[in-house]
Amino acid sequence: MGAPFTMTLANIYMYEWEQSLIQHQQIRNELYGWYIDDIFMTSNEPVENIKALLDRENAKDPNIRITYTIHDSVEFLDVLIENIQGQLKTLVFRKPAAEPYIVPIRIQLCSDVETFDQERLNIEIALLLNGYPLNFIKRHLKQCFKNHNVMSIYQDLHAKTYKKLHLQLLDESLTYHTGSNPPEEQQQKQYAQTNQQCQTTTSKKQPDIIIHYQYESGPVKTFNSEFRKIWKKHFCYPTSSLNNVRLILDTRINKTIEDLRVNKKPPRNLLRNLDCNST
The missing domain is CATH 3.30.70 (Alpha-Beta Plaits)
Structure with a gap:
């Protein structure tokens, strides 16, 4: 890249x-x-x-x-999404050209308990073929269900319990980085409070974001101004915590052959020979 x-x-x-x-x-x-x-x-x-x-x-x-x-079924990343009579169904997707590997049981990717059970069986078979003992596999699978207090899924494939767990884990994955999802007014208040706290707790020195890029003729000549337009448009709204951040765009010039010759350190044996000749 x-x-x-x-x-x-x-x-x-x-x-x-x-x-x-x-x-x-x-x-x-x-x-x-x-x-x-x-x-x-x-x-x-x-x-x-x-x-x-x-x-x-x-x-x-x-x-x-x-x-x-x-199409009515497409692959997106590691998920296969199918449209079945207006209802979206998801399951784990593995590219045929990819190397075989074991991934954790992803309840978030399986939209129903039958699909999840098939994925669990696939993982068990793969582990058995790779030499893992059956008791070892079952013990860790049971422990996973016990941790979530959903043994009814493991024993009876209880659909309602699985649906509840599926939605719960989806919500956790969505709010892991974004936090809770309050109404818009409350969210704006939280942004304002966070911004005020950042301004009062930070030091007097203004924080900087420094971006270095190689200077070239052509379209890159307008990179500085275009980047600042995008930055101001999308990241410097009234309640943004980035309003007090100073953006610095610094160019770097490609080194010439003369620069490489000047900065290159001579070999150690050459320096030793010079010292011996001088003495």
């Missing part, structure tokens, strides 16, 4: 590009997911309208080209 900051720059670039798609999905109360170079969307519109939308987005930026698949 090049420089360590490349992925962050790509995320910022894509964040600007995808706003029209996000608004389109929000207006229609549809799903939208994006991770690196994969996008997942749901839609109840005719296929012709979906293709027209994606073709329009594809022509919006010459630096971004998308290829799409429209």
